[in-house]
Amino acid sequence: MATAQMIACVTLVILGMGFMLVGSIGILRLPDFFSRTHATSKSDTLGVMLVIAGLIVFEGFTQSSLKLVFIEIFIALSNPVGTHALGRAALKSRVKPLLTGRVPRGES
């Protein structure tokens, strides 16, 4: 394996691990439900995509690498959609945001 390929793989995997660690700490530490959905939808998606990009660089041009590209596209589409559905469900059943303390207009 080429050295540049290995360095790129290790860099991408460690960057993705850092983003996922930040997402986990955000899930644990943020004060509100809606800010927790912020942590899980953005930083987790980016972390998973970076780690799988590192695995694609490690793999090269094979069939498994094509399937990893499919996984990456599916994660980029599905994870924000699922989190948005959960946030919409919480808004419909009147979970109050922390700062304003009232349910925003337009819904319910």
Next chain:
Amino acid sequence: MTQFFLYSAVALTVIIAVPLIRVVKGPTVYDRVVGANTIATKTIVLICLIGYLFDRVDMFIDITLAYAVLGFIGSLAIAKLLSRED
């Protein structure tokens, strides 16, 4: 390189264990569901890394695709269930 993937898998296991605290002590049911969704998303990466550890990448990537689809559909179904009007 296998050793790097092993250490990454161990670190990822520690990272996955953190939202479990939120699942256990979440104030509302939505916090628990968001924590479970986060665990499902990170388990995808963990299964890929385990495939590289066992040198059976093709089989484990198929398992990963099925797991991703099932986690997404489960999250959407729970959101649909919880979004009923009172």
